[in-house]
Amino acid sequence: MAKINFGGVEETVVTRDEYPLAKAQETLKDEVIAVIGYGVQGPGQALNMRDNGFKVIVGQRKDSASWEKAKQDGFVEGETLFSIEEAVERGTIICNLLSDAGQIAVWPTIKERLKPGNTLYFSHGFGITFKEQTNIVPPADVDVILVAPKGSGTSLRRLFLAGSGLNSSFAVFQDATGKAYEKAIAMGIGVGSGYLFETDFKKEVYSDLTGERGVLMGALAGIIEAQYQVLRQRGHSPSEAFNETVEELTQSLVPLVGENGMDWMFSNCSVTAQRGALDWKGKFREATLPVLNELYDSVASGQEAARTIQRGSTPGYRAELEAELAEVRESELWQTGATVRKLRSGR
Ligand SMILES: NC(=O)C1=CN([C@@H]2O[C@H](COP(=O)(O)OP(=O)(O)OC[C@H]3O[C@@H](n4cnc5c(N)ncnc54)[C@H](O)[C@@H]3O)[C@@H](O)[C@H]2O)C=CC1
Numbered sequence: 001m002a003k004i005n006f007g008g009v010e011e012t013v014v015t016r017d018e019y020p021l022a023k024a025q026e027t028l029k030d031e032v033i034a035v036i037g038y039g040v041q042g043p044g045q046a047l048n049m050r051d052n053g054f055k056v057i058v059g060q061r062k063d064s065a066s067w068e069k070a071k072q073d074g075f076v077e078g079e080t081l082f083s084i085e086e087a088v089e090r091g092t093i094i095c096n097l098l099s100d101a102g103q104i105a106v107w108p109t110i111k112e113r114l115k116p117g118n119t120l121y122f123s124h125g126f127g128i129t130f131k132e133q134t135n136i137v138p139p140a141d142v143d144v145i146l147v148a149p150k151g152s153g154t155s156l157r158r159l160f161l162a163g164s165g166l167n168s169s170f171a172v173f174q175d176a177t178g179k180a181y182e183k184a185i186a187m188g189i190g191v192g193s194g195y196l197f198e199t200d201f202k203k204e205v206y207s208d209l210t211g212e213r214g215v216l217m218g219a220l221a222g223i224i225e226a227q228y229q230v231l232r233q234r235g236h237s238p239s240e241a242f243n244e245t246v247e248e249l250t251q252s253l254v255p256l257v258g259e260n261g262m263d264w265m266f267s268n269c270s271v272t273a274q275r276g277a278l279d280w281k282g283k284f285r286e287a288t289l290p291v292l293n294e295l296y297d298s299v300a301s302g303q304e305a306a307r308t309i310q311r312g313s314t315p316g317y318r319a320e321l322e323a324e325l326a327e328v329r330e331s332e333l334w335q336t337g338a339t340v341r342k343l344r345s346g347r
């Protein structure tokens with residue numbers, strides 16, 4: 001395992017050089033990998049593993065949109081596509097890729113079909129960590145592992161097809177066979193990870209829930225709305241407010257951050273911009289620190305999990321969620337965005 005120094009702190013990382021695909025194939029050669037749930041992570045992981053030469057079957061509710069999607073992706077009913085019950089029966093590694101709320105409802109179905117020596121696999125520490133709320137307590141005779149790609153299942157698939165990989169966290173919660181660690185790494189390689197970073201279930205779910213509610217999604221959406229609102233209220237046109245808040249962020253500046261870091265993005269902007277950004281970043285940091293601490297507390301207390309479960313198990317919730325997304329989509333800000341996107345010439 002490679003020891004890599006991250007800004008002065010040494011961590012253990014698994015690379016594809018030291019754990020090549022051939023080794024992962026050897027480790028998992030006798031396993032039937034049952035991917036339960038075919039939403040966003042399900043297709044990304046199942047297709048990457050299938051393309052990587054693993055035995056993959058899919059378990060999904062019949063007559064659902066996801067069932068049809070699995071068929072379109074080449075999974076064949078009765079051969080590689082089954083009901084959830086049958087897929088769990090047939091699998092030796094059970095990948096629980098249902099939505100986090102869905103995992104609670106389906107857990108009894110999975111639990112009663114697990115056999116000694118099976119592996120229970122998650123892509124989130126949610127169900128295990130918040131067991132008081134989820135009741136997901138695996139029997140002692142199965143391995144319990146995690147590989148959590150740090151990005152959308154859509155990106156996992158796209159990067160795999162492009163020949164690169166998305167980084168993933170991995171963890172072992174329970175090692176019944178003595179082989180759990182090896183299986184976790186092999187699965188991580190199999191689903192198309194670039195590098196694998198070791199963590200535990202609790203750290204994975206705490207950081208993941210914080211990240212998506214914070215900078216990655218919630219804070220990003222919120223700060224964009226706030227700046228757009230200020231510019232519009234101060235008399236700027238929609239296109240000017242959008243270009244100066246989102247289009248330049250996504251098309252020019254964030255890709256530069258991704259390429260070579262924040263200081264490099266800064267140094268590719270004017271000295272005027274650099275002076276102002278360096279002066280103002282502290283204010284933004286201090287203003288958001290209390291909110292981020294409140295968020296972390298809400299994650300650690302189980303309140304975020306409770307809300308996810310409560311909302312996610314309400315009948316008709318998907319339609320409500322879609323209505324909330326439609327409200328975002330139909331706002332002036334994001335309607336302006338749709339128009340601006342059409343004007344990206346030559347791309
Ligand atoms: N969306 C993503 O890209 C990422 C998701 N994850 C984790 O991966 C896991 C799967 O997440 P997603 O793919 O987003 O899930 P999803 O929300 O797309 O749902 C997956 C599947 O669960 C099924 N399902 C939901 N409730 C059900 C129920 N009560 N009975 C039977 N089937 C039910 C749906 O039909 C769907 O096919 C979660 O633990 C999530 O936190 C981790 C990294 C990224």
Ligand SMILES: CC(=O)[C@](C)(O)C(=O)O
Nearest residue numbers: 149150151152153208212
């Ligand atoms: C894509 C991802 O990793 C998230 C944002 O944590 C999620 O979809 O839950």
Ligand SMILES: [Mg+2]
Nearest residue numbers: 149150151208
């Ligand atoms: Mg995540």
Ligand SMILES: [Mg+2]
Nearest residue numbers: 124208209212
């Ligand atoms: Mg997440």
